[in-house]
Structures are given as C-alpha cells and as structure tokens.
Amino acid sequence: MSTAETSTGSTLLERATLGTRVRDYLLVEIANGRLAPGSPVRELDIAKRLGTSQTPVREAFRELAAFGLLEARSHVGTRVREVGERELAEAVPVRAALEAVAAQLAAPHVAADPSRLEAALDELIRVASLGDRLAYANACTQFHREFVRSAQNDSLLRAWNALGIEIMTIMTMLTNSEPLDAAAQGHRPIVEALASGDVDRSVAIVNAHVAAYIPGATQPPVRSVPG
Structure with missing residues (x-):
C-alpha cells in the first residue's frame, strides 16, 4: 500500500477534498440560518447526515473553529458562534495590506506573462454564468490565490x-445578492492593472476591490511598501 492511501483504499487527496466539501456544507447551513448562532453541532450527527466518517467532519470543524465560526467548550460541546459584521470587517484591512504587497510584487511578473491570471479570470467568469454562488466563491478564491501566487513570495502566500x-469569500457570497456576472467582471481591472505593470495603479485597484467585500467596511488606502 502506498503512503498516499489509507487502509480503505481512499487517497489522502480524496480525504482532503471530502473535508472541504463538509466544510462548505456547514458554511451553507450557517449562512442560510439553518445552523443559527448557539446551535450545537456534533461530529457524529454531521457524519451520519452526510454519510461519511468523522475524520473529514473533524477537519472541517477545526477549520471553521480557526476562523471563529465554531467554538468548542468543555462540558458543552461545539456550537455555532455568532460572527458580527464588525468582526468580519476587521479582516478587511489585513487582507488589503497583504494583497497590496502582492500587487506590488506581482505587477512585473504578470506584465511579463499575464496568461495564468487571465485564465483564472476566464474561469471565474465561466463559473459565474452557472449561477452557483458556492462554486463562484471557490473560483473567486482561486483567482485571488493565483494573483497572490504571482508575487512569487512564499511567505506572503502562507x-x-x-x-x-x-x-471569508463563501460567507460573503452566500449572504449578499450581488449578481455573479457583475462580481466576476469586477476582477477584470485587477488583471488589466497588473498586466500593465503599473504598481501604484495595481495597489489602488486591489485595495478598493478588497474593501468592497463587506458592505459598510471602510479603511484607509493601503499604499505600496517602499522599495
């Protein structure tokens, strides 16, 4: 048996993918209010409901707890945690700062070869046409990850x-009614700015784009770092 297989023959990749699907299921339930703040969630119950083992459910619980959507207490168990708009908004300047640095570092690389980022945009637009907000949120994350990866800085990507x-993206897309086509097209200026190699323009566009992720969120402009 290879190291990439379990005793049941399933691969580690399959397990990881299943954990992501369980996470997304729970996110949809939370976003739609079917798992309200304070609601108890039990690994065994979710595993039985989805017809899976407890391992991917446990992985999903850990990821959601790390983001603050679930909380585990001794003698109480795991419950859905209420996350207010202010708490979500606090993540915006942190993300904006990281993506501003990414824009500065990525601009010359994307200008030299924009094909990968253009392909990510094409895929985002294609998925938007399907009308599936969860699938769109995942495609949107992949677009932004490709943009940050273009900076060619592993520490920044981590x-x-x-x-x-x-x-963050899934919760945003599931709790607003922005048309997906418009949301997808809103990423085009990022590609165009980076492909032009104009660092200041790229940083300004990325900063404005991230700030718009949460309605009502405001933040000062994040300028490119020196050097």
Whole structure:
C-alpha cells in the first residue's frame, strides 16, 4: 500500500477534498440560518447526515473553529458562534495590506506573462454564468490565490492562506445578492492593472476591490511598501 492511501483504499487527496466539501456544507447551513448562532453541532450527527466518517467532519470543524465560526467548550460541546459584521470587517484591512504587497510584487511578473491570471479570470467568469454562488466563491478564491501566487513570495502566500480566504469569500457570497456576472467582471481591472505593470495603479485597484467585500467596511488606502 502506498503512503498516499489509507487502509480503505481512499487517497489522502480524496480525504482532503471530502473535508472541504463538509466544510462548505456547514458554511451553507450557517449562512442560510439553518445552523443559527448557539446551535450545537456534533461530529457524529454531521457524519451520519452526510454519510461519511468523522475524520473529514473533524477537519472541517477545526477549520471553521480557526476562523471563529465554531467554538468548542468543555462540558458543552461545539456550537455555532455568532460572527458580527464588525468582526468580519476587521479582516478587511489585513487582507488589503497583504494583497497590496502582492500587487506590488506581482505587477512585473504578470506584465511579463499575464496568461495564468487571465485564465483564472476566464474561469471565474465561466463559473459565474452557472449561477452557483458556492462554486463562484471557490473560483473567486482561486483567482485571488493565483494573483497572490504571482508575487512569487512564499511567505506572503502562507500569510494570505492563513486568513481563511475561502471561508471569508463563501460567507460573503452566500449572504449578499450581488449578481455573479457583475462580481466576476469586477476582477477584470485587477488583471488589466497588473498586466500593465503599473504598481501604484495595481495597489489602488486591489485595495478598493478588497474593501468592497463587506458592505459598510471602510479603511484607509493601503499604499505600496517602499522599495
């Protein structure tokens, strides 16, 4: 048996994918109010409901707890935690700061070869046409990850990934009514700015784009870092 297989023959990749699907299921239930703040959630119950083992459910619980959507207390168990608009908004300047640095570092690389970011935009627009907000949220995350990856800075990418961008994006898309076509097209100026190689323009557009993720969120402009 290879190290990439479990005793049941399932691969580690399959397990990871299943954990993501369980996470997305729970996000939809929370966003739609079917799992309201304070509601208890039990690994065994969710596993039985979805017809899976407790391992991917446990992975999903850990990820959602790290983002603050679930909380576990001794003698009480795991419950859905209420996350207010202010708490979500507080993540905006952190994300904006990281993506501003990414814009500065990525601009010359994207200007030299914009094909990967253009392909990510094309995929985002394609998924938007399907009308599936969850699928769109995942495609949107992949677009932004490709943009940050274009900076070619592993430390920056790790810091960005640590923010839980997938969860942030899914919750945003499931709780607003912005047309998906318009949302997808809103990413085009990012590609155009980066492809032009204009660092200041790229940073300004990325900063405005991230600030708009949460209605009512405000923040000062994040300027490019020196050097």
